[in-house]
Amino acid sequence: MGKKLFPKIDQILHGGDYNPEQWLDRPDILEEDIRLMKQAHVNVVTLGVFSWSVTEPSEGEYHFEWLKEIMDNLYANGIYTILATPSGARPAWLDEKYPDAIRTSSKGVHHLHGQRHNNCMSSQNYKTLVRKMDHQLADRFGSHPGLILWHIDNEIGSECFCQQCRSRFQMYLKEKYDNDIDKLNHAWWTTFWSHRFNNFEQIDPPTSLGEKSIHGLNLDWKRFTTWNTVEFLINEVSVFREKTPDIPITTNFMHLYPALDYTKLAKEIDVISWDSYPRWNTAEESLYDTALGNAFDHVMMRSFKKDRPFMLMESVPSLVNWHDFNKLKRPGVHKLSTVQTLACGGDTVQYFQWRKGRGSYEQYHGAVIDHLGRSDTRVFRDVEEVGAMLAGLSELQGTLTLPRAALIYDQENKWAVEDAAALSKKTKNYPETCMRIFNIFERNGVDLDIISSEEDYSPYDVIVAPMLYMLKDGVAQALTDFVKRGGQLVATYFTGYVNETTLCYLGGFPGDGLMELFGLYAEEIDTLYPKERNGVCFTGNSPIQGTYSVKDYCELIQVQDAQVLAEYTEDFYKGTPAVTVKESGKGKAYYVAARADEDCMEHILLQIWEEQKIPLQKLPVGVEYHKRENETYSYEFYINYTEELQTISRETKGIDCLTGAVVEGEYQMEPMSSLIVKCKK
Ligand code: GAL
Numbered sequence: 001m002g003k004k005l006f007p008k009i010d011q012i013l014h015g016g017d018y019n020p021e022q023w024l025d026r027p028d029i030l031e032e033d034i035r036l037m038k039q040a041h042v043n044v045v046t047l048g049v050f051s052w053s054v055t056e057p058s059e060g061e062y063h064f065e066w067l068k069e070i071m072d073n074l075y076a077n078g079i080y081t082i083l084a085t086p087s088g089a090r091p092a093w094l095d096e097k098y099p100d101a102i103r104t105s106s107k108g109v110h111h112l113h114g115q116r117h118n119n120c121m122s123s124q125n126y127k128t129l130v131r132k133m134d135h136q137l138a139d140r141f142g143s144h145p146g147l148i149l150w151h152i153d154n155e156i157g158s159e160c161f162c163q164q165c166r167s168r169f170q171m172y173l174k175e176k177y178d179n180d181i182d183k184l185n186h187a188w189w190t191t192f193w194s195h196r197f198n199n200f201e202q203i204d205p206p207t208s209l210g211e212k213s214i215h216g217l218n219l220d221w222k223r224f225t226t227w228n229t230v231e232f233l234i235n236e237v238s239v240f241r242e243k244t245p246d247i248p249i250t251t252n253f254m255h256l257y258p259a260l261d262y263t264k265l266a267k268e269i270d271v272i273s274w275d276s277y278p279r280w281n282t283a284e285e286s287l288y289d290t291a292l293g294n295a296f297d298h299v300m301m302r303s304f305k306k307d308r309p310f311m312l313m314e315s316v317p318s319l320v321n322w323h324d325f326n327k328l329k330r331p332g333v334h335k336l337s338t339v340q341t342l343a344c345g346g347d348t349v350q351y352f353q354w355r356k357g358r359g360s361y362e363q364y365h366g367a368v369i370d371h372l373g374r375s376d377t378r379v380f381r382d383v384e385e386v387g388a389m390l391a392g393l394s395e396l397q398g399t400l401t402l403p404r405a406a407l408i409y410d411q412e413n414k415w416a417v418e419d420a421a422a423l424s425k426k427t428k429n430y431p432e433t434c435m436r437i438f439n440i441f442e443r444n445g446v447d448l449d450i451i452s453s454e455e456d457y458s459p460y461d462v463i464v465a466p467m468l469y470m471l472k473d474g475v476a477q478a479l480t481d482f483v484k485r486g487g488q489l490v491a492t493y494f495t496g497y498v499n500e501t502t503l504c505y506l507g508g509f510p511g512d513g514l515m516e517l518f519g520l521y522a523e524e525i526d527t528l529y530p531k532e533r534n535g536v537c538f539t540g541n542s543p544i545q546g547t548y549s550v551k552d553y554c555e556l557i558q559v560q561d562a563q564v565l566a567e568y569t570e571d572f573y574k575g576t577p578a579v580t581v582k583e584s585g586k587g588k589a590y591y592v593a594a595r596a597d598e599d600c601m602e603h604i605l606l607q608i609w610e611e612q613k614i615p616l617q618k619l620p621v622g623v624e625y626h627k628r629e630n631e632t633y634s635y636e637f638y639i640n641y642t643e644e645l646q647t648i649s650r651e652t653k654g655i656d657c658l659t660g661a662v663v664e665g666e667y668q669m670e671p672m673s674s675l676i677v678k679c680k681k
Pocket of ligand 1: 154275352365
């Protein structure tokens, strides 16, 4: 089954971003850092993320002595290093001499030096300089006993519209369309508004100053930006693959980052890591609801590499400085968010940042050590407590989540849905629609993966694919095969309208053979105004009963050979089919033609889980549940985000991983508490 991320460390990693280069004139502080790290059970730090102007203060002049001394010292004290490449922020000399490293905006404005995360991914000069630096790092630190992981760049991603990017985009398109401009013209339907191209050199990236009306162009530009970023990543990764093949590589991802398709980047790295900054304790939602949002991200990250745990590369033990309102994490929340990371399949808990800097933009961003410099603070005590807890949970390392269900959330589909000039600009809400489905699974304690439409469906018995508007090649067939072999599939309105270059299917939606799988076709789709509601009423012989509210979208469908489960209750299409199912091979394909409320979707899923014998948990509202396992044991996590006592009930006997107490039958959880139950399989 799963394996430990870092075989030489027998502990869950606990630590964070450390910027000693800001304190080189304060050896007393650096010494104190090590003492406090040990007190907080810190066993890893990330060094070098933004240290280029210190390690190479002018071109070719290297200063790595300080870094070596710090790594040595950390290692002597039992603290490992994740070493980052500094490409996320460039020193002034570099931009001065190589201005093509700086990106150009969509309005054609070449930016000035400054900020970070803003290089041009096509700049050959920048790529060469980054590789030179990476060779230095690999040569000097590749065999350091404290080094466990390379961390490429930081939150990589940046769109650029310079001439180099324009030429590379044209090259990318030539390759994709076999150097045949007519093939591209057809795929993008450019005869519309007389937009046919005569050659690839005429094509500009989409911008509001030029072409934005060709969906195929818009989508291919996003694909190109991902491809170009992957090329940039590989430019760095390949140095380390060659020089230090035994040291794994990561790059830190972000929450629902809109500009990249992370599935493509995930293939180039060994470990998925990400940076989590939810708005804990907001006035707008309960702590549990915030946690569900964070769980969605954790699970998506875990699902990028299902055979190993992920890393939480950054989080904050207190507050950030860039939310609209920078609220403190309330007492107890840090521990719960830590347990949530583990519960969702993470094997590390790391912070941005270890120590607050004295100046510049992040001087008020939360940290383990603040300007007070003391360890008798609330935040330090929280971190220390969490560190002690993690030290007692080493056995969780490498355990896996093995869900039988998956939710399709596809980044390219998201781009296509959002770009489509259809429905309502205000209520498409593709991510939110997927999250609502995710929440139903969460509330019932059913673990699931979040996957792209192109993934292998064979591990699953249930797949929910909301608003799968764009069908990439092979997806319709894979879904059909999934159902025929016994899987149960739920699709919704706005499925299978276009192919992967956004051309509509002719002859009926959902296209590419899915009409047959669902036994119906969509004839029209009605967009409701925000306050309007329709309803779906389940018919007499349906195993699901009741009437449920629907909003935003109602598709009008013509049923061919599916069973009608529910009909619309209002409007001129009252009495026409709204929810259907069709058996196919050994499985079933459900079609929900309207944006039905969560209650409705939950009833459909309850029916499916029962038929597929997928166990549910009876969870009190506000309690999150997940399971991880290895060959011998399972570990079940319960997190009570409420201010009340909550009772959970368990059929099997287990022991509390932290106290060794037996947990059986009904068990009362304290307010704001967590429980990890270990059971022999
Ligand atoms: C992250 C970034 C860190 C730090 C942090 C502050 O996005 O990677 O360097 O800026 O945000 O919350």
